[in-house]
Amino acid sequence: MRRYGKNPDEDDIRVRPNRKGNRPRTTIRPKHEDAAEGFVLTVDRGRLHVLVEDRTIIAMKARELGRKGAVVGDRVAVVGDLSGAKDTLARIVRVEERSSVLRRTADDDDPYERVVVANADQLAIVTALADPEPRPRLIDRCLVAAYDAGLEPLLVLTKSDLAPAEKLLEAYGALGVPHVVTSREELTATGADSAAERVRERLAGRVTAFVGHSGVGKTTLVNALVERQRATGHVNAVTGRGRHTTTSALALPLPGGSGWVIDTPGVRSFGLHHVDPSRVIHAFPDLEPGTEGCPRACSHDEQGCALDQWVADGHADPQRLYSLRRLLATRERREGD
Numbered sequence: 001m002r003r004y005g006k007n008p009d010e011d012d013i014r015v016r017p018n019r020k021g022n023r024p025r026t027t028i029r030p031k032h033e034d035a036a037e038g039f040v041l042t043v044d045r046g047r048l049h050v051l052v053e054d055r056t057i058i059a060m061k062a063r064e065l066g067r068k069g070a071v072v073g074d075r076v077a078v079v080g081d082l083s084g085a086k087d088t089l090a091r092i093v094r095v096e097e098r099s100s101v102l103r104r105t106a107d108d109d110d111p112y113e114r115v116v117v118a119n120a121d122q123l124a125i126v127t128a129l130a131d132p133e134p135r136p137r138l139i140d141r142c143l144v145a146a147y148d149a150g151l152e153p154l155l156v157l158t159k160s161d162l163a164p165a166e167k168l169l170e171a172y173g174a175l176g177v178p179h180v181v182t183s184r185e186e187l188t189a190t191g192a193d194s195a196a197e198r199v200r201e202r203l204a205g206r207v208t209a210f211v212g213h214s215g216v217g218k219t220t221l222v223n224a225l226v227e228r229q230r231a232t233g234h235v236n237a238v239t240g241r242g243r244h245t246t247t248s249a250l251a252l253p254l255p256g257g258s259g260w261v262i263d264t265p266g267v268r269s270f271g272l273h274h275v276d277p278s279r280v281i282h283a284f285p286d287l288e289p290g291t292e293g294c295p296r297a298c299s300h301d302e303q304g305c306a307l308d309q310w311v312a313d314g315h316a317d318p319q320r321l322y323s324l325r326r327l328l329a330t331r332e333r334r335e336g337d
C-alpha cells in the first residue's frame with residue numbers, strides 16, 4: 001500500500017485531519033468547494049482520464065475516497081492541477097451518485113464483481129448477422145444485464161451484407177427491443193439517411209454503452225459514429241485502440257454533443273449471478289402486476305408461479321412470458337454457450 005507523502009502529488013492530502021475521527025465531523029472531510037466537475041472518459045492503470053470543461057485531464061483517486069472507485073461514465077469532483085498539461089495529476093475527491101451501474105460478474109481471473117460503466121441509460125448490443133454467427137444466448141444475457149441495470153436495450157445488427165436480419169429479429173419481436181440493421185458499406189456512406197445517422201438517432205441525448213463479441217464489427221461501428229480524434233485530444237495517444245485493449249471502457253462524444261458512446265472491451269466476462277429477477281421483470285410492465293400472486297422468492301419459472309394464470313386470463317401475451325422465462329433462464333447457464 002502507498003503511504004502518505006510517498007507520492008508527491010498527494011502531499012496536500014497530509015493536511016487532512018487525523019483518521020480517528022475525534023474531531024467534529026465537518027472537518028474530517030474537506031468540503032472541496034473549489035472542486036471542478038468532471039466526467040470519467042476512461043481508466044488506464046489507475047489513472048483516470050477526466051473531461052473537465054473541454055479539457056482532458058489525468059487524475060487519480062484521492063485517498064479519502066477509500067475503496068470506492070470511479071469508473072467510466074462517473075460524474076466526479078476533481079481538485080488540484082486541472083490544466084491538463086503534461087505530467088500533471090489531479091485528484092478525484094468525490095464520485096457523484098450514479099443513476100445506473102452496469103456490472104460484470106467475477107470470473108476466474110478476478111474474484112470481484114465490478115462496475116464497468118456508470119450512468120449509462122442505454123445498452124447497445126452489437127451482433128453480426130454472420131461472421132461470426134449470431135449468438136442468441138449471448139444476446140439474451142446482454143438483455144438481462146440491461147434490464148437488471150435499468151438500461152434500455154438497443155439491438156445493433158451488423159454485417160447485413162452477409163445475411164438477412166429477419167430470422168433473428170423474429171426471436172426478439174415479443175420483447176419489443178428496438179433495433180437498427182447496418183453494414184460497413186452503409187456506415188461509411190454519408191448523407192442524412194446513412195446508417196451512422198440512423199444509429200445516431202437512437203443515441204441522441206443519451207449515454208449508450210456498446211457491448212459486443214469480438215469480431216462483430218463494433219470498432220467499425222463506433223468509429224463511424226464518433227469523432228474520436230477530436231474527443232480525446234492530446235491524450236489520444238494514450239487511449240488509442242492500440243493500447244486500449246481489455247481493461248477499461250472508453251467514453252466518446254457523439255458529434256455536436258448529442259450524447260455519449262461508451263465502448264466496452266468485449267463481453268466474455270459478462271456474468272449474471274448478481275441479477276435480481278424482480279428487477280428484470282420491472283422491464284415487463286405487462287407481466288409485473290401478475291407476479292403479485294406469486295409465492296415468495298418465486299423464480300417465475302416454477303409451479304405455482306402466478307404468471308401462468310395471468311397469461312391464461314388474457315392479461316398478457318403468452319409470447320411475452322415465454323421470452324421473460326427464456327431470459328431468466330440464461331442466468332443459470334454458463335457463458336459462451
Ligand SMILES: Nc1nc2c(ncn2[C@@H]2O[C@H](COP(=O)(O)OP(=O)(O)OP(=O)(O)O)[C@@H](O)[C@H]2O)c(=O)[nH]1
Nearest residue numbers: 158159160183184185213214215216217218219220
Ligand atoms: N462483410 C462485412 N464485414 C464487416 C462489416 N463490419 C465490419 N466488418 C469486418 O469485420 C471484422 C471485424 O470488425 P471490427 O470492427 O474490427 O470488429 P470488432 O467487433 O471491433 O472486433 P474486435 O476488434 O475483435 O473487438 C473486420 O475485418 C471488419 O472489416 C460489415 O458490415 N460487413
Ligand SMILES: [Zn+2]
Nearest residue numbers: 294298300305
Ligand atoms: Zn412467479
